Amino acid sequence: MGAAAYPRENAAEWKGSIAVLVAHGSWAGDRLVLWAERSGEVTRSTSRAKVRPHPFAASHADLVGAFPEVDGVEGQVTLALPGSAGSPLASPECGVAVSARALRLGRWRVPVLFVAGPEAFALLTDGSVGEKAGASLRYLVAVAARARDLVRRGRVLPQLVRESAGFAARWRPVLTGDDARWFRETAAAMPPVGRAVEEERPSAHVLIEALVCLVDAAVRAALPGPVVGGRRPGARSALPDRWAAALTGTDGSLPGVREDQAQELAAALHGWFADAQALDQPVRTCFRLAEPDGDDDAWRLEFALQSADDLSVYVPAEEVWADGGRAEERLLAGLGRAARLYPALDRALRHARPCALELTTAEAAAFLRDSAALLQAAGFGVRLPAWAGRRRVGLRMTARQRKGPGATTAQGFGLNELLDFRIDLAMDGEPIGEDELAELVRLKVPLVRVRGQWVELDGGQLDAALRAVQERGRGEMTVAEALGEIALAGEEDLPLVEVDADGLLGDLLSGETDRRLAPVPTPETFRGTLRPYQERGLAWLSFLSGLGLGGILADDMGLGKTAQTLALLLAAPGRTLLVCPMSLVGNWQREAERFAPSLRVYVHHGTDRDVALAHEADLVVTTYGTALRDREALAAVEWARVVCDEAQAIKNSAAKQAQAVRAIPAPFRLALTGTPVENHLAELWSLMEFTNPGLLGPARRFRRRFQEPIEARADEEAAAALRRATGPFVLRRLKTDKSIISDLPDKMEMKTWCTLTPEQASLYQAVVEDMMARIDGSEGIERRGNVLAAMTRLKQVCGHPALLLKDGSALPDRSGKLARLEELAGEIVEEGDKALVFTQYAEFGTVLQPHLEARLDRPVLWLHGGLTKRRRAELVDRFQHDDEPMVFLLSLKAAGTGLNLTAAGHVIHLDRWWNPAVENQATDRAFRIGQTRDVQVRKFICLGTLEERIDEMIERKQALAERVVGTGEDWISELSTDRLRDLFALDREKAVT
Incomplete structure (x- = not known):
């Protein structure tokens, strides 16, 4: 089938219909050779020709559909691949094996796309290769990254080279020192398929071809304009001028250049390159x-x-x-x-x-x-001398709390306390006096001896230090002003390298706020017991709240941010607005009922919402979308505090919902997130701007002072300054911290409350009405069958409408459970962890696996009853021993017993079996002998549905669970029709948000 049948403009639509491909990349000459295998379609060739068609290679149409952005030339190449007489070996990424008693190299013809250097460089560096890339293509991605790094560091030289079509101006890598070692190690690590075009070639030969081509493309991508200014030379201009102009632009070719013209320039350039190149010099x-x-x-x-x-x-x-x-x-x-x-x-x-x-x-x-x-x-x-670049030179602030008779009456308390401060230039912690500093400025020597030690100080640094000492060398300020000064100090030539403070400021900056934290007992109205680290978290929140400072509670997932926040609401009463994703609204309702039943909770969401009802509530729960729509109405309410859960929703400071939340006034603001920084430091600025507006200055100033030095140059001084500025306002505890681990149980079981989408609610109600009519008119075995059928259908609706409809429809944005699973699984893999996800519906797992894998951009394995014993063992072995974070989706019947999956730190029951013994058996795949970490177990339950009511019944009878519930779900079929009607009824107010 020709590629013309699949035009590129329709490639994206067609791509979803083809089999999963495993893409490979070989290099030949000046171009990338792109080809692929069809995963799961391994066949054998019956041809006896010396060069046979690869039996499961992707067609040209497959390649065009898989790489629609690539403007490649279709062709055929012969690859030397190991295998048997009838088939080459499938790559490991295909997940299949081809038996071969005696492996040998065979010659196999495959359809390919030839991709020129600039196109290849763009493909390998724009992140579009994807996780289906084979080892050879991932290898070339790493080579392209090194090519770009060589260009960034200036490790390239221009040359005049002879090519098949004549002469051309090209850039070549200079490989010396660490770069030469990298080349040798990388050549040795080349996957065999990377050099398999036509015949086996030395790895170093193939690698230098690829690197040379990619370096030239990288320079041209980085240099949009000419190297030398002035008019672009014409065809009759001097060769050096034409050559210099050809070093930029998309094409470096120099048509019409004769051998005698090129000889002198090429020789000089080659000598330059030879002098710089020290690859083989010992x-x-x-x-x-x-x-x-x-x-x-x-x-x-x-x-x-x-x-x-x-x-x-x-x-x-x-x-x-x-x-x-x-x-x-x-x-x-x-x-x-x-x-x-x-x-x-x-x-x-x-x-x-x-x-x-x-x-x-x-x-x-x-x-x-x-x-x-x-x-x-x-x-x-x-x-260089040992001290070179290692002296800690910068500004030093000394701040002392005022003491003495009448001191406390002349100043406020907390952030308004007055401090005496002083600014000095310091070297390795030792202050340099103003007179000594003035003398150094007068000398204007960048390398000076200070008290017998040499130190590097340029004129700009010395001038900045003298200016800082003279303009704000000493005086008084409040604790709040000092915090702002510390956060924004060091923007010029000299950083603030040290702060020597006592009192409240010293405690905040040193992290020793425990000395200031008055123990806050667990409120009497709190239903439950706070663990010691949670009690410390409550004291920290109360401490900041009392000072009028906002905070970021960034505890690891599963350490109880919700419980600590609810305890704060009970310990320090005041109207609280809690903003969270829609998928967590029901969870906050249920957790408030569980831990803080005395709180009056109002959910401000839906079409009939009324902000006036907020005045009668202690806790108002709303979503980020609603907060944006009702921005002005919510801002008019007098709030004691505003809390943002899953605060990554406001990490983009320019987003409208982040601006809306920041515009709601409150004396205390709290952000809850397990990942205060996901991608870049601007996210931390956005969270701090919400909790403590203005503390880190404007976004542009923050970017110049912290973000660019840390992200672009890994500036340790800037990183230390940022930790010092934000540390007092961020509480981060990890499960890996031994002081926290000791407070955790071996297995933490928790319920995750989910809501229905409007589509789910409509289907749920239709099933209830249909099935209750059938149950009313049936008896005996027929009635029991109808009850169990109704339960199955209602559970399917709670999982996803596609489970009930079986119409192959799309999954996104139609299920509350799926939305919460995506969020939770994303957090787990971002933390570098692994999770087991159990479902009793194999047909749902089959469509859920590729959906989750695409959303998470991480491997999602799928184990079900249709797999062979060998395939099951392969999946288990990969999950147990592969270091990459991943999710293992399992059919409850196929994987509920007999497997050892101790690599998982999380277990998620997507749909309930309603038999504690069965669920515990599945959980014990991770929580068993050999498990060295704590296991978090989450059971998904839809609010306002039979899932919530059956869970309540099991909770009430937990002591007799095995005897009362028995095995399976037959016990429910014996309930009266009225009880069943109550059990199945939809509580729309709780179920739908």
């Missing part, structure tokens, strides 16, 4: 910067030879000249190459046997600042 030139002795001002840059593999092998230049031989040539050649990067070396090269270069202090500072890193990146060895 010895490299090394430079050591030696500081002056005593009060002298004479620095020395000493020369030596050093082993490229064993850096401890170091031969000073004096010994090189004494020994003679080829070592002399290596040293002189290395110094000559280094002089192109560090021209000051020309002074030393005037001597026949140079050993060192004498430097002034200013020259030594310039070497430290600029040349050392340049030489090191080019593959030269560089040894």
